Amino acid sequence: MSNPLADMDKPDVIFCIGTNMTETHPVAATRLKQAQAKGAILIVADPRHIPLARRADIHLPLRVGSDVALLGAMAHVIAERGLMDESFIAERTEGWDSVREHLKSFTPEWAEGITGVPAALIEQAAVLYAQADRGAIYYTLGITEHISGVDNVQSLSNLALMTGNLGREGTGINPMRGQNNIQGAGDCGALPGNYPGFQPVTDPAMQAKFEEAWGTKVDLEPGMTKVRALEHAGEKIFAMLICGENTLISDPDYDHCERALGRLDHLVVVDIFKTETAELADVVLPASAWAETDGVFTNTERRPQRVRAAVPAQGQARPDWWILAEISKRLGSDQFEYNSAAEVFNELCSLSPLYAGLDWDRIDAGRYQWPVPEADHPGTPMLHVGEFPRGKGLFKTPAYRDPAEVVNEDYPVWLTTGRRLEHYHTRTMSGRSTGTEYLLNEETLEVHPADVQAWGLEHGGMARMSSPRGSVLVRVASDDTSPPGTVFCSFSFSEVPINKLTGSGYDPITDTAELKVCPVRVEPVSG
Amino acid sequence: MSLDLTLDGQVVPFQEGETLYEVASRHGDKIPTLCYDKRLDPLGACRLCVVEVEGANGPLASCTTPARAGMAVRTVTEDLERHRKTLVDLVLSENPKGAEIDPLRGLASQELAQLSVRYGSDGTRFAGATSGHSRFDDPNPMILRDYDNCISCYRCVRVCAEQEGDYAISITGRGFGTQISAEFDVDLEDSDCTFCGQCIQTCPTGALGDLRALQHADLPEPITATRSICPYCGVGCSLDLLTKGETLVGVQPAMDGPANEGALCIKGQFAWEWVQHPDRLTEPLVRKDGELVPATWEEALDRAAAGFAQAGAEHGRRSVYAVASGRAPHESAYSVQKFIRVNFGTNQIDNCSRA
Ligand code: SF4
Ligand code: SF4
Numbered sequence: 086m087s088n089p090l091a092d093m094d095k096p097d098v099i100f101c102i103g104t105n106m107t108e109t110h111p112v113a114a115t116r117l118k119q120a121q122a123k124g125a126i127l128i129v130a131d132p133r134h135i136p137l138a139r140r141a142d143i144h145l146p147l148r149v150g151s152d153v154a155l156l157g158a159m160a161h162v163i164a165e166r167g168l169m170d171e172s173f174i175a176e177r178t179e180g181w182d183s184v185r186e187h188l189k190s191f192t193p194e195w196a197e198g199i200t201g202v203p204a205a206l207i208e209q210a211a212v213l214y215a216q217a218d219r220g221a222i223y224y225t226l227g228i229t230e231h232i233s234g235v236d237n238v239q240s241l242s243n244l245a246l247m248t249g250n251l252g253r254e255g256t257g258i259n260p261m262r263g264q265n266n267i268q269g270a271g272d273c274g275a276l277p278g279n280y281p282g283f284q285p286v287t288d289p290a291m292q293a294k295f296e297e298a299w300g301t302k303v304d305l306e307p308g309m310t311k312v313r314a315l316e317h318a319g320e321k322i323f324a325m326l327i328c329g330e331n332t333l334i335s336d337p338d339y340d341h342c343e344r345a346l347g348r349l350d351h352l353v354v355v356d357i358f359k360t361e362t363a364e365l366a367d368v369v370l371p372a373s374a375w376a377e378t379d380g381v382f383t384n385t386e387r388r389p390q391r392v393r394a395a396v397p398a399q400g401q402a403r404p405d406w407w408i409l410a411e412i413s414k415r416l417g418s419d420q421f422e423y424n425s426a427a428e429v430f431n432e433l434c435s436l437s438p439l440y441a442g443l444d445w446d447r448i449d450a451g452r453y454q455w456p457v458p459e460a461d462h463p464g465t466p467m468l469h470v471g472e473f474p475r476g477k478g479l480f481k482t483p484a485y486r487d488p489a490e491v492v493n494e495d496y497p498v499w500l501t502t503g504r505r506l507e508h509y510h511t512r513t514m515s516g517r518s519t520g521t522e523y524l525l526n527e528e529t530l531e532v533h534p535a536d537v538q539a540w541g542l543e544h545g546g547m548a549r550m551s552s553p554r555g556s557v558l559v560r561v562a563s564d565d566t567s568p569p570g571t572v573f574c575s576f577s578f579s580e581v582p583i584n585k586l587t588g589s590g591y592d593p594i595t596d597t598a599e600l601k602v603c604p605v606r607v608e609p610v611s612g
Numbered sequence: 613m614s615l616d617l618t619l620d621g622q623v624v625p626f627q628e629g630e631t632l633y634e635v636a637s638r639h640g641d642k643i644p645t646l647c648y649d650k651r652l653d654p655l656g657a658c659r660l661c662v663v664e665v666e667g668a669n670g671p672l673a674s675c676t677t678p679a680r681a682g683m684a685v686r687t688v689t690e691d692l693e694r695h696r697k698t699l700v701d702l703v704l705s706e707n708p709k710g711a712e713i714d715p716l717r718g719l720a721s722q723e724l725a726q727l728s729v730r731y732g733s734d735g736t737r738f739a740g741a742t743s744g745h746s747r748f749d750d751p752n753p754m755i756l757r758d759y760d761n762c763i764s765c766y767r768c769v770r771v772c773a774e775q776e777g778d779y780a781i782s783i784t785g786r787g788f789g790t791q792i793s794a795e796f797d798v799d800l801e802d803s804d805c806t807f808c809g810q811c812i813q814t815c816p817t818g819a820l821g822d823l824r825a826l827q828h829a830d831l832p833e834p835i836t837a838t839r840s841i842c843p844y845c846g847v848g849c850s851l852d853l854l855t856k857g858e859t860l861v862g863v864q865p866a867m868d869g870p871a872n873e874g875a876l877c878i879k880g881q882f883a884w885e886w887v888q889h890p891d892r893l894t895e896p897l898v899r900k901d902g903e904l905v906p907a908t909w910e911e912a913l914d915r916a917a918a919g920f921a922q923a924g925a926e927h928g929r930r931s932v933y934a935v936a937s938g939r940a941p942h943e944s945a946y947s948v949q950k951f952i953r954v955n956f957g958t959n960q961i962d963n964c965s966r967a
């Protein structure tokens with residue numbers, strides 16, 4: 086997030102897109118509700134009539150995967166009506182002229198044809214956002230899990246740049262991270278192109294820095310993304326270590342994924358439960374869990390915070406860092422002589438400019454937001470104040486593209502996937518907790534009542550849902566949250582492995598899977 | 613311009629907009645409260661927080677009285693304490709069990725019990741009618757609705773409305789007929805309730821309680837609290853892990869959590885039982901004759917390392933890949949990327965953010 090969570094009750098216009106925040110980030114959503122209670126206007130763009138949309142002043146029910154068209158049209162309206170922040174554009178950005186030209190064709194009428202959102206509604210939303218004193222954008226995976234994920238983010242960035250809604254309280258572009266420490270995993274350098282602190286592996290100076298720290302010269306060539314690694318399993322990739330991820334259920338295209346893992350010579354899984362993925366492994370190593378391990382999570386507002394062990398690990402489970410160190414020692418390395426999580430974290434701080442001013446003790450109360458470049462630095466709750474990392478904010482010119490697959494005669498329905506309030510990911514945790522399991526213990530397919538009738542389905546009855554990659558059986562729930570022609574399902578239940586269907590395409594730059602869009606066919610099943 | 617007032621004979625500064633209670637509690641004062649939660653708009657219902665202000669006719673509720681420059685305020689006098697004792701006696705008579713509530717019920721559940729000690733009240737002074745009837749028939753396994761203990765402070769209703777914006781519960785009836793209920797008196801699961809547990813945690817009498825924690829009420833060990841962070845989404849809510857001996861018995865929100873300031877959602881509040889679930893992996897496993905079978909750490913680690921070494925030797929160092937977790941702490945992700953970079957000199961590492 087560019088702005089802190091504490092800012093979320095300060096905007097006067099809130100624009101949420103691709104985020105089912107009341108279910109996926111409930112505590113953050115409470116702040117938006119408080120902002121609303123103080124009079125803020127809420128604009129929600131989402132294909133479904135989600136709880137946040139029901140609270141919104143304006144709901145833009147765009148067709149799944151049409152975000153670039155919607156956002157481009159909003160920018161078009163702002164430009165045509167001259168509602169830009171001219172001085173912000175002049176002082177802090179570059180590329181305005183080309184984006185202005187580029188936006189000419191993004192008329193609201195054109196966008197209506199693609200998104201299904203009435204042109205007048207698009208105009209209204211654009212004007213409200215542009216005229217806000219403090220306009221803030223919030224988004225989640227509904228923006229990134231598309232083949233156009235990068236284009237979507239750039240489109241949002243254009244909106245914020247042209248209206249000067251950055252670098253001030255109650256503004257910003259704020260992605261809400263889905264997993265507790267996904268921000269941290271990136272911060273730590275678990276990326277094919279970056280060392281810890283997002284330092285590029287292609288930079289020879291970085292190569293030298295880490296060679297000095299670790300005694301190994303690491304390739305200048307970036308690694309593969311996970312998606313590519315799975316694709317090349319058995320050809321280029323022969324051994325894999327998977328830590329704390331139920332790849333088989335959470336990743337797109339289940340069957341492809343299962344075959345890929347099956348082609349490996351050697352699969353090691355480190356996890357807290359014997360997941361579906363662990364069942365395929367050659368070696369399964371039991372990790373100590375949350376509440377058993379000392380460590381650090383960094384939240385969505387870039388705040389490293391300490392987690393602490395309160396109970397002993399179950400059985401012989403051990404911390405991940407210990408496990409990786411023991412394997413490394415057996416491979417002959419002397420670089421893993423750690424006695425505690427604190428030592429590992431402090432090594433990270435010594436190598437990451439973002440964490441340079443932090444250490445284990447300093448983050449005790451979770452008071453800092455990175456970057457914290459030196460020891461007496463107060464941290465950086467807000468990014469982009471006065472300057473962007475590259476200097477000027479750069480406008481981009483993303484073009485609209487259809488999703489990788491679009492509805493057709495054989496697969497006439499849009500499936501979109503996501504999470505539900507009660508459960509998390511593949512339910513390894515929430516499915517083993519009484520309360521959450523009591524409220525929701527079976528996945529259902531959310532189908533609009535009109536479609537339930539038209540397709541010969543029954544509320545509570547079973548349906549077969551198929552894509553070109555596979556099919557699943559799922560119970561039907563008649564619910565007008567999804568619009569006619571679009572159905573919704575979460576990926577939390579292994580009984581309904583929805584990712585047998587997904588996997589139509591990937592963003593060409595990030596390799597992020599298009600999990601939010603998948604054309605399917607839905608048919609009744611008797612019995 | 614600096615503003616100040618006199619508090620029990622001492623001159624103290626304050627800021628425009630603060631209430632007398634806020635000023636006094638910042639100076640370590642012990643004004644008793646029951647209907648006060650610093651996150652909520654003050655209600656001024658219980659009258660326990662009354663103070664004497666020079667020139668005012670009669671005591672004023674400090675939680676609703678704005679501080680003004682030059683005020684002379686007394687927070688503890690014989691009169692005030694007598695008045696407070698009467699109020700506590702009255703409240704306790706409505707709420708006979710108020711003095712012995714299991715602290716596992718909720719974060720604020722001891723507030724009334726502590727007042728009963730401070731004022732030596734046992735609830736016998738005004739025996740009589742009580743308001744609220746318990747809803748033990750509500751089948752949800754998370755929120756205990758023991759309204760026999762309710763003192764109508766409305767903190768639960770206010771936290772649900774003001775903090776959560778959910779308006780799932782409201783007040784019906786008045787006087788001794790007052791009852792906290794969901795719309796149409798339905799069970800919570802059929803209402804707008806999201807089971808965030810905030811009502812439980814603000815209730816000062818334990819009339820609302822955490823049923824997941826209370827299943828461990830009989831464990832003899834004392835309760836220990838350990839500060840940690842919720843393991844679910846990226847908001848990163850601070851919470852306290854409650855343990856008795858080696859058993860995790862519950863979670864309570866941290867009022868000073870930088871990201872959540874006391875809030876939690878259903879997952880952070882109630883979805884922790886998996887930690888000590890019998891399904892947990894408790895020993896290393898290795899595949900032998902096609903089956904995963906238990907092994908010692910020595911054997912499993914040797915096997916893990918040998919497989920990586922062999923792949924590297926046969927197919928080159930780029931053939932070894934690792935996926936780090938977005939769920940595990942930094943020390944895990946850092947170690948996984950270092951494992952690849954140091955042992956194989958490649959960048960064949962990713963995390964699970966792309967799916
Ligand atoms: S249930 Fe608890 S919080 Fe709610 S009104 Fe009664 S005593 Fe107050
Ligand atoms: S309590 Fe809820 S909102 Fe807070 S971090 Fe956990 S899952 Fe996220």
Ligand code: FES
Nearest residue numbers: 656658659661675
């Ligand atoms: S705390 Fe002030 S009236 Fe209840």
